[in-house]
Amino acid sequence: MNLQNLHAPFPPNEIEWRVGSTKADKSSGLALAYLTARHVMERLDEVCGVGNWQDRYEFHGKRTVCYLSIRIGEEWVTKADGAGDSDVEAEKGAISDALKRAAVKWGVGRYLYSLGNTWVDLEAAGKSVRIKKTEFAKLAKMMEAKFGLPPSDMGDVNLAAAEAVEAEEQAALVSARHKIRDAQNTDECQSAFGEAWKQFTDDEGRRQLKAEYDARKAALGTSRVDPNAQFDQMARESEPA
Known part of the structure; x- marks a missing residue:
């Protein structure tokens, strides 16, 4: 098992985007990158093996804490983080968010925090706004140029x-x-x-x-x-x- 492969970038088409801060006229805004819980679990399966990681959750009021453990040799090592203290996170799912935050401590998707401010054009979506579809190809190219591509065959990453x-x-x-x-x-x-x-x-x-x-x-x-x-x-x- 090579835990460094947990840090590997994801294919650009697996990165999700949402709108952060916007200009006053809502014509443009910050594109915030994130991963789905499913992609996080797939990465853990690929790198660690399905039997070598496990997650456990505790609930403290509105806050959900995920304890994410990976078996290294004969020992289980645990890292934890929580989510659920904001309305936005509650809508996304506190359990999923807690898993993703705990996974970041293991290196999964951590590189996304170094992305910096990425401004994109927005369009109206009901009472809110969303990123224009034409912007996603630009975002994918930007991600590839900045972080490179992931391993072509994740089936082999367990062998460092x-x-x-x-x-x-x-x-x-x-x-x-x-x-x-x-x-x-x-x-x-x-x-x-x-x-x-x-x-x-x-x-x-x-x-x-x-x-x-x-x-x-x-x-x-x-x-x-x-x-x-x-x-x-x-x-x-x-x-x-």
């Missing part, structure tokens, strides 16, 4: 770059161990061990290789070359001068 390297190294270690294990004679076993020893320099990897080497050598019988002597020689050669 460092985790991908670790996974490749682990696969290579398993392959090297199998090569030692499959050796048909002591010479092959010794050769496979020597190649793997040069490839893997971490203590844990070398410990596994040595254990595999000793086990295979024991199964093949006594070698003409003492495996412990070769191990000690390789260890000396790998030490810094």
